Amino acid sequence: MKRKLEIMDTTLRDGEQTSGVSFSVSEKLTLAKLLVEELKVDRIEVASARVSDGELEAVKQIAKWASAENCIDKVEVLTFVDGGVSIEWMKKAGAKVQNLLTKGSLNHLTHQLKKTPEEHFSDIERTIALASKNNIDTNVYLEDWSNGMRNSKEYVFQYLDFLTQQPIKRVLLPDTLGILTHTETFDYITEIVARYPNTHFDFHGHNDYDLGVANVMEAVKAGCHGLHLTVNGMGERAGNAPMASVVAVIHDFLTDVKINVSESSLYKVSKLVSAFTGVGIPYNKPIVGDNVFTQTAGIHADGDSKNNLYFNDLLPERFGRKRKYALGKTSGKANIQKNLQELGLTLNDDELKKVTQRIIELGDKKERVTKEDLPYIISDILDSGNHQQKVFIKSYVLTHSMGLRPSTTVSLEINGELLEAHAQGDGQYDAFMNALRKLYVSKKIELPNLIDYVVRIPPGSNSDALCETIITWQNKSEEFITRGLDSDQTVSAIKATEKMLNII
């Protein structure tokens, strides 16, 4: 039978200790509901007592909602050994579970509180009794517990001997400074769980050495009963163990425990927290980063079509996401084919080769191409293929300087003959057209009139790779359109113009 593991989310308390982050009252309420109702965490720590009027209002609103939903016991507040001030604050807020911050290392106790263990224990005992009297349940944090285990183990066990006799619900073991290795985490928690088999222990891991997830894994293996996590790993300094990675690790590797958290809501919650905090999610953040389900190398896309050779157990669909195939220098035909399939498009070999070539060229220019850009590239390539090219724009110089009229020098090859002209205009493109007109007048050819000029970027594309210029021309009574595609707006107009020169 699987052992139940409680997940406590502390995004709204420790997560808010991320430098520069502050949630508004309504953001806290929205996230509290989402964490409990949709992500289905067991408990949420929503604030520190006494911090501000805003925090009091946030906890009041969360407590009101949670009471109405019969889940007030899931809402926890960090409190202090302060002679009852935090308890009064809890009463005003309507919260019913306090996470009391006490000292888990002799170092903190003697240097910060300047008390003896006995004095500290009796202050704690009074605080717990006062809470009970006011119908408030108590969990107890042993701040700096990890250092305590390393440097003052005797104190930690003296304290736990006392604490486990108190009317409390849980003991919370923080690696406050994120100093533990995974082996230490395993050894310390194994020792503690063996010594106090009837006590519920949570582990609260920080990520200073990027060992947050590894330590949490070892804490679970060692028998802890609950974990403290934050969405996107937000939190003090390097943050806390991140919710999404830990949930995936538990589901895939720690199969003797069960958790309630819903994998398919992780991405949505992660995005919302990022939007509320303004803290971006790194592209490569496991599970929730933008790029983590994107195959970039063509060989991977090819392998995906052959018995899913490049899949692992982290299937994007588990997390409400989709696999993507990047378009760029290294992506190759297989990635393009995967994107074409999604768009419902097919190309022959020659067209596919040309599209691949164009994407490689854009990649060389450091441009990022997306699936939404593809129809534009294809249309540009198919369009170019329709005309026998007899005019080539060989080179041009466009100048645009403050206080001077824009000017262009352009050199053209027409049926093998090289011609050059210089002109000024009201803008760079106007100067370019004036130079072309000069060249064509010398050949007694009248160029069509430009009657409409539209610039757009492929809709839905979130890349900055491409821009399309669509020009409508009038040649005597006939109207026609040419299009140019490039990452540079003026160049896209020049490409559309070169097409016109090859049509007339």
Ligand SMILES: CC(C)C(=O)C(=O)O
């Ligand atoms: C404030 C305390 C509980 C904390 O977050 C820690 O010790 O890591």
